[in-house]
Amino acid sequence: MPLDFDGARLPNPHCGEEHEAWRTQLRRFIDNEIMPFAEDWDEAGEIPADLWPKAAAVGLLGLGYPEAYGGTSESIDSWHAWITQEELARIGAGGIPASLMVHGIGLPPVLNWGSEEMKQRVAPPVLAGEKHIALGITEPGGGSDVASLATTAVRDGDTFIVNGSKTYITGGMRANWVSTAVRTGGEGAKGVSMLLIPTDAEGFSRTPLTRKQGWWASDTATLYFDNVRVPVDQLIGPENQGFWVIMTNFNSERMAMAAGMEAMARVCLEEAVAWARERRTFGKRLADHQVIRHKIAQMKQKINATQAYIRLCYESIETGTANPGDIALLKVQASETVEFCAREAMQILGGIGFMRGSRVERIYREVRVNAIGGGSEEIMRDLAARQYGV
Amino acid sequence: MKVLVAVKRVVDYNVKVRAKGDGSDVDLNNVKMAINPFCEIAVEEAVRLKEAGVATEVIAVSVGEKPCQEQIRTALALGADRGIHVEAEGRIEPLVIAKLLKGVVEKEQPQLVILGKQSIDGDNNQTGQMLGALTNMPQGTFASEIKVEGEKLNVVREVDGGLQTISLSLPAIVTTDLRLNEPRYASLPNIMKAKKKQLDVYSPADLGVEVTSHITLVRVEPPAERQAGIKVEDVAQLVDKLKNEAKVIS
Ligand SMILES: Cc1cc2nc3c(=O)[nH]c(=O)nc-3n(C[C@H](O)[C@H](O)[C@H](O)COP(=O)(O)OP(=O)(O)OC[C@H]3O[C@@H](n4cnc5c(N)ncnc54)[C@H](O)[C@@H]3O)c2cc1C
Ligand SMILES: Cc1cc2nc3c(=O)[nH]c(=O)nc-3n(C[C@H](O)[C@H](O)[C@H](O)COP(=O)(O)OP(=O)(O)OC[C@H]3O[C@@H](n4cnc5c(N)ncnc54)[C@H](O)[C@@H]3O)c2cc1C
Numbered sequence: 001m002p003l004d005f006d007g008a009r010l011p012n013p014h015c016g017e018e019h020e021a022w023r024t025q026l027r028r029f030i031d032n033e034i035m036p037f038a039e040d041w042d043e044a045g046e047i048p049a050d051l052w053p054k055a056a057a058v059g060l061l062g063l064g065y066p067e068a069y070g071g072t073s074e075s076i077d078s079w080h081a082w083i084t085q086e087e088l089a090r091i092g093a094g095g096i097p098a099s100l101m102v103h104g105i106g107l108p109p110v111l112n113w114g115s116e117e118m119k120q121r122v123a124p125p126v127l128a129g130e131k132h133i134a135l136g137i138t139e140p141g142g143g144s145d146v147a148s149l150a151t152t153a154v155r156d157g158d159t160f161i162v163n164g165s166k167t168y169i170t171g172g173m174r175a176n177w178v179s180t181a182v183r184t185g186g187e188g189a190k191g192v193s194m195l196l197i198p199t200d201a202e203g204f205s206r207t208p209l210t211r212k213q214g215w216w217a218s219d220t221a222t223l224y225f226d227n228v229r230v231p232v233d234q235l236i237g238p239e240n241q242g243f244w245v246i247m248t249n250f251n252s253e254r255m256a257m258a259a260g261m262e263a264m265a266r267v268c269l270e271e272a273v274a275w276a277r278e279r280r281t282f283g284k285r286l287a288d289h290q291v292i293r294h295k296i297a298q299m300k301q302k303i304n305a306t307q308a309y310i311r312l313c314y315e316s317i318e319t320g321t322a323n324p325g326d327i328a329l330l331k332v333q334a335s336e337t338v339e340f341c342a343r344e345a346m347q348i349l350g351g352i353g354f355m356r357g358s359r360v361e362r363i364y365r366e367v368r369v370n371a372i373g374g375g376s377e378e379i380m381r382d383l384a385a386r387q388y389g390v
Numbered sequence: 391m392k393v394l395v396a397v398k399r400v401v402d403y404n405v406k407v408r409a410k411g412d413g414s415d416v417d418l419n420n421v422k423m424a425i426n427p428f429c430e431i432a433v434e435e436a437v438r439l440k441e442a443g444v445a446t447e448v449i450a451v452s453v454g455e456k457p458c459q460e461q462i463r464t465a466l467a468l469g470a471d472r473g474i475h476v477e478a479e480g481r482i483e484p485l486v487i488a489k490l491l492k493g494v495v496e497k498e499q500p501q502l503v504i505l506g507k508q509s510i511d512g513d514n515n516q517t518g519q520m521l522g523a524l525t526n527m528p529q530g531t532f533a534s535e536i537k538v539e540g541e542k543l544n545v546v547r548e549v550d551g552g553l554q555t556i557s558l559s560l561p562a563i564v565t566t567d568l569r570l571n572e573p574r575y576a577s578l579p580n581i582m583k584a585k586k587k588q589l590d591v592y593s594p595a596d597l598g599v600e601v602t603s604h605i606t607l608v609r610v611e612p613p614a615e616r617q618a619g620i621k622v623e624d625v626a627q628l629v630d631k632l633k634n635e636a637k638v639i640s
Contacts, residue, residue, distance in 0.1 A: 006422070017460050018581055021467060024424065025576045059578025072579045080578075 003273040005090055008266050008300060010307045014079050014315075023083045029058045030087055038093040039357055042217045045210060047096055052129030055100060060084065062127045065111065069123035078314035082259050089263035092359025094366040095217030097260065102171035102218075105253050106133035109179045109194050109245050113237030118196060122177060134175035136166035136197075136223055137246060143168070144379045146181065146246060147189040151225060153182035155232070160184070160195060162203075162228040168373075172221025173208050175199055180225075181242055189243040194236035203228040214365035250375065251324060254331045255313060257374050261334035262306045264363045264370075268338070268345035269299045271360045276348055286348060295344045302337040309333055325387030328380040335371035342367050391538070391560075393436040393445045394500035396491060397429040397465050399458040400511040409610040416511075416610055425461040428506025430468070431566040434573040435536065436504055437469035444538050445502070447471050451494050453478055453487050459589060466584035467576035473589040474498075476597065483605050484512075488520035493597025495525055500561065502543065507532050507565040518565035528558040531565040 002008075033054055041047045055061050056070075063084055065071025088097035103126050110122050110133070125131035137143070141150050151164025162182055169178070178197050185191030197204065203226040208219060237245040273296055276287040286292045313330050316322040342364040346353040353360055371377050401407055401416070402424035410417045425433075439445035450465035451474040452458040462473035476490050495503060508515035522529035530536070530545030534553065537544045543558045548567045576584075594601050622628045632639045 017463065018585055021460070021464060021576070021581045021584075022578055024464075025467075025578075025581065029575045057577060058575045059581075063578055072582060075582055075585070076578075 003269055003296070003300065005263075005266050005270045008269055008303060009086075010304060010311075012079065012082075012311060014077075014311075014318075015083070018075075019079050019083060022080055023087060025058065026060065026084065026087045027090075029055075029060070030091060034091055034096060038091050038096060038217075042093045042095055042362065045216050046219065047099060047217050051100060052132070054129070056127060056129035061101075061103065061129055065107070065123070065127055069111070069119060070127040071123075078255075078318050081256070082310065082314060085256050085259035086263040089260040090267060092264070092267050093217055093362055094260070094264070094369070095215035098170050098215050099174075099218035101256075102135070102175075103127070103133050104256060105135040105249060106171070106175070106177070106179050108249055108252065109135075109236045110196060112248060113194070113245050114196065115233065118234070118236070122196070131176040132171055132174045133177045133179065134169050134171040135249070136169050136172070136178040136180040138166060138168050140165060140167045140222070144376060147192065147243060148187075149181055149183060149192060151180070151182050153184050153193065153195055153230070155184070156229075158232050159229045160232060160234075162195065162197065162225040162230055165222060165224045167222040168209065169221050169223055170215075170218055172206055172223055173219035178223060179236060181246060184242075185240040190240055192242040192246075193239050194242040194245045195230055196234045196236055197225070197228060197230055201228050201230065213368060214362065215369055251317075251322060251327050253374050254327050254380075255310075255317070257370060258306070258313075258327075258330045258334035259310055261331075261338040261370050262303060262310055264366070265299070265303050265306070265334075265338040265341035267359050268341040268363055269296070269303060271358065272296065272299070272341075272345035272348040275352075279350075292348060295348060299341045299344055302340055306330075306334050306337045323387065325384035328375065328383045328387070331375060332377045332380045335367070335377060338363065338370065339367045391439070391445050391501040392447045392449065392498060393439060394491075394495065394498055394503045395429070395432045395436045395448060395450050395465065395470060396503070396505040396517070397433060397450050397452045397458075397461050398426040398506070398509045398511075399423050399452065399454055399461045400426045400509050403427055403510060409612050413609045413611055415607065423457070423460070425464045426506050426509040426511075428508060428510070428566050428568075429461075429465075430573045431568070431570050432504040432506055432564075433465045433468045433470060434571045435564075435566060436502075437574075438571065439502075439538070440469065440471075449474060449498060449500070451476065451491065453482060453490050455479060462589060463581075463584050464576060466587045466589075467581045468574065469580070470587075472587055475589060475591045476594065477591055478594055478601055480601075481603075481607065482601065483603060484514045484516035485520055485604070486599070486601055488517050488524055489599045490594060490597055491517070491521050492524045493599055494592075495521070495527075497597075502538075502561060503527070503563045505563070505565050507567055518563055522563045525563070527561050527563050529563040529565070530556055530558055532567040533564050534567050534569040536564055536570070 059072055062071035064076050066073050126133050139149055153160035153162045180195050180197045182195050183191050184193040205224045206221045276292050279286045309330050313327055345360045346364050402422040408417045436448040440448050448470040450462050450470040452462050453476040459475050505518040532548045533545045534548050535546035543562050545556050547554045
């Protein structure tokens, strides 16, 4: 069995002809429109604006969203979503999918909880790749402890007056709207609301966070709200129910991240095996040294386990029996797997791995953002322990 | 105008093809299959004719075993209106495929048939020409540009040493070369819609054709592995090597 990206994927009996057709077309799109430029875009710290409409045309941006707003939802299931995350991760430059697909975290609150007027106004241009939406939860004061957020929205007649700031916001520089968590009530989770804030509002400003360890192609920003007036009808979901809006977002974000991380681990395996088969030291191929063979086998072992676990979680989502604790721990399983595989692949590559310009080197630098963003490993374990009633 | 497009299921062009251990055939076990790239260009051209209002219906036809319906679905996702699968087992040679396509042509009466100039598996480059002979339709092979003008079809052909423009009377047959167009991506919505498009299945008998074989596959072997190159010392040594080793000059 070959250990390339496709060969190292365990068979999935849920994937049929039209799933594979989607993989084929998406891969063609990525191989032609993204792969050849990925490194340049990452070094430049930006992806070109026309990638969004192109991705919309092939159906990437709209995958899983309601047809009424320009998405494709009929007969779309978790297996399409898994394939999509895998193929995007295969690019080996995580900043590209992070930025290109950031509506995946910014838009669901609007679609699941927003008013019809809001959905009609926001979703079609976002799914067409013409406008952009981001998710603003994390603040300079903290990200894990969402219930303690400090950005305030004080009611004044028909508007809220928003003051505070958000940081590490993916797509924040390009966003036309930010689905923003604000404090409308008292302390704790019960005082949090979600508010759709347009970035052309008076009193809104932003600065880019450019010097990051990884995800260079993604525009990460700090956002500032200085007496920003937002109409009350721009609440996403009921007032002071924002915490639940945020929570309903998390499962799909964590599944997407886990699927991406497993595929990143597989990229590391693919590159490491190719190198180990070619490179010779002490008169034989690296792959013939037992130490190296065992590294490869151990990578595959962890990748197999993660794949099987991802499949199990997607199955539970398909049957409506998902357990958030299991999904939280899947995210940890996936980040530990990609951490291990990135390390071992870098080690097998030797000196060349330390040089910029390979997928493994980039993935190595993108382990942490995956292990921390979208719920850190510690927070995921804690959440799971609570779910399991420990 | 009705356009018939032939599509063939072949090993994906990204796959490194291997011979079976016993040399009896190419190893197709667990190998990714795809629509032949030249056929994909044929589908694209037909769909563009439809988008330009020249064609009214695009029918994709494939000859082969059941799984080639996947490639018909790809053609439908790229924009063909309906599909025809001629179900035939085993290795089918170009003459038989041409006869089966002739049967489909007689049933459907298309004004234009577009095929790839060759498929990347057998590289025969025969089916289009044979279909032309069998149906008595004029043919424009290796097309890099086609244009319908009334009852005429102008075809720019890629020939040795340049381009040749010919004018054919419709109905006609075209085989595609690489530069005819750049096929689009089938979008996710179109992949999903393709599932619902009509796909009819015929047997060779339905088309009055008996599947015969005139060719015996003797042996499949990989090409000899390339030797590592060397750096020559000077021009004299280069000339010597070209003369006496490579034997390309005398
Ligand atoms: C590149 C990038 C993009 C991002 N994009 C977005 C975005 O688009 N939108 C958004 O809202 N946020 C985004 N984030 C923020 C991300 O979600 C947070 O970084 C994350 O939630 C952690 O929050 P923090 O950085 O404030 O760390 P902290 O919450 O300060 O945590 C620091 C460390 O302490 C640990 N810790 C915290 N509390 C506990 C506890 N109770 N028990 C044990 N350990 C604990 C954490 O696990 C972590 O290891 C992004 C971050 C990065 C790096
Ligand atoms: C930034 C940088 C600065 C450097 N500076 C210098 C310098 O100033 N001078 C200099 O001479 N060199 C320098 N080096 C080179 C460095 O010493 C080599 O990268 C290192 O010795 C490994 O060699 P390699 O990269 O060829 O990897 P390889 O020798 O190809 O090894 C690849 C991997 O295989 C493993 N491996 C190899 N053989 C075996 C075996 N028998 N059994 C098990 N595992 C094996 C290795 O541990 C490694 O993980 C530098 C490297 C870098 C990245």
